[in-house]
Amino acid sequence: MSINTTQLIHSLPVDPLTGSISVPIYQTATFVQDAPGVHKGFDYARSNNPTRAALEQLVAHLEGGTNAYAFATGLAAIDAVLKLLSAGDEIIAVDDIYGGAYRLFTHVYAKFGIKVHYVDTTEADNVLQYINEKTKLIWLESPTNPTLKVSDIERIAAIAKSFNALVVVDNTFASPVAQQPFQLGADIIIHSGTKYLGGHSDLVAGLVVVNNTELADQIKFIQNASGGILGPNDCWLLIRGIETLTLRVTRQCETALQVATFLESHDAVATVYYPGLSSHKNHEIAARQQNGLFGGVISFTLKEDTEAAANALVTNTQYFKLAESLGGVKSLICSPPQMTHKSIPREKRLQSGVADSLIRISCGIEEAEDLIKDLEQALVKAQVSATVTAAQAV
Incomplete structure (x- = not known):
């Protein structure tokens, strides 16, 4: 209902x-x-x-x-x-x-x-x-x-x-x-x-x-x-x-699905966690019990699965502001292993799927295409950072 x-x-x-x-x-x-x-x-x-x-x-x-x-x-x-x-x-x-x-x-x-x-x-x-x-x-x-x-x-x-x-x-x-x-x-x-x-x-x-x-x-x-x-x-x-909940959440859900679809297709991204994607383990359950709306939050991991790679991304976005919390009209981005879930021991965190490079984003009410462009340029910078780090290690 x-x-x-x-x-x-x-x-x-x-x-x-x-x-x-x-x-x-x-x-x-x-x-x-x-x-x-x-x-x-x-x-x-x-x-x-x-x-x-x-x-x-x-x-x-x-x-x-x-x-x-x-x-x-x-x-x-x-x-x-x-x-x-x-x-x-x-x-x-x-x-x-x-x-x-x-x-x-x-x-x-x-x-x-x-x-x-x-x-x-x-x-x-x-x-x-x-x-x-x-x-x-x-x-x-x-x-x-x-x-x-x-x-x-x-x-x-x-x-x-x-x-x-x-x-x-x-x-x-x-x-x-x-x-x-x-x-x-x-x-x-x-x-x-x-x-x-x-x-x-x-x-x-x-x-x-x-x-x-x-x-x-x-x-x-x-x-x-x-x-x-x-x-x-x-x-x-x-x-x-x-009083504006339904308007905001409907917009945020629509935007998040577009952003999640983009992330799933990007070659720097390893896994995207979003119930609205058919690749999500319990997508059908979510579709049934969430009224066809899958939320405004997306998490994803990078192929370069390190905190350094995550940092290179989350510190280079423009519209996505680096901060804890979610659900607001302005889009936010964070690194849960270093921020919201830092209190959970790393071993237990990894067991539950919270990888070192996991990034969580909360889509606000901005235009979806602007948010996608923002992530696209930040992903490029994260890839460059990973390449430089790898070269320095040789």
């Missing part, structure tokens, strides 16, 4: 007090009460805020969930979900996982007795090798960061249900425009609102979306008890970004 843009942008009510068509920013720490415990639904800004409430209702609508909760960062949102667990519980997580999530799992929650099995979930049956009565969460990114692996969410959700485990889907890369995980059997959806939802590289935020009241009560309690909330100003920025 695709998002109805008309319904989306009109799901935000006009401010009943003033008629403002833009959601007001309630920049306040507390709210006056008529009597102890008697108020207008708000008492303290950590517990709730009208601007945040409007954002949370919007995101719940966007994902087809019952409730959504806004956090200060994507990692704060992930942390809130992990707080559902107890010592001795286990997680099955996709092996090609976001570096920040890996760091949180490994260096924070492992010492509290939470065990994580990293599994190649591109084959759903691999989950069966690790799932047991201690498994509480199956943690998926689809597509993954950074090698764009795609998992069959519906098939894995069916396996999870037979063991009473919850399926968590990080839907950041696909966005709600391309993928609706609740319709595929997911229980919890995670977003880094920093990326496509915000869309302008001007905020950091995280969202947790659920589709039943029991989980809603638990996440709400954790949000209030832990206090990692998103402030009202950033909530307003995120609302503004979401």
Whole structure:
């Protein structure tokens, strides 16, 4: 089911007090009460805020969930979900996982007795090798960061249900425009609102979306008890970004497919990871569960598989700006082994497919032909650099 843009942008009510068509920013720490415990639904800004409430209702609508909760960062949102667990519980997580999530799992929650099995979930049956009565969460990114692996969410959700485990889907890369995980059997959806939802590289935020009241009560309690909330100003920025989400993501997906096709044909490129290409391992699954939209992120490796070759490319682009993050209107480029996934040990990184020369690009809303020309000239410079390096080594 695709998002109805008309319904989306009109799901935000006009401010009943003033008629403002833009959601007001309630920049306040507390709210006056008529009597102890008697108020207008708000008492303290950590517990709730009208601007945040409007954002949370919007995101719940966007994902087809019952409730959504806004956090200060994507990692704060992930942390809130992990707080559902107890010592001795286990997680099955996709092996090609976001570096920040890996760091949180490994260096924070492992010492509290939470065990994580990293599994190649591109084959759903691999989950069966690790799932047991201690498994509480199956943690998926689809597509993954950074090698764009795609998992069959519906098939894995069916396996999870037979063991009473919850399926968590990080839907950041696909966005709600391309993928609706609740319709595929997911229980919890995670977003880094920093990326496509915000869309302008001007905020950091995280969202947790659920589709039943029991989980809603638990996440709400954790949000209030832990206090990692998103402030009202950033909530307003995120609302503004979401209003143009479908327009941006559709354009970015169209551009990315053209760029990926170009990269696949270039003689300096070894492998291109993009679910929209027929060469992608799970292209058919992606086509089925991503509404025919394959995202704006592409990763690729160079035939000269070295960090030096990657550096020669990522430091010579003009439109693609060298920076972490993705999903914004301006195109970005990065070297995951040296940037976003540096916290993952090299051996484990290579096992999950993150080669030394892996480059990740996020297509913005520029003209596709301009982005292709930019990559073309940078690839030439990377080839020249590799030739010079090889000559110096002789």
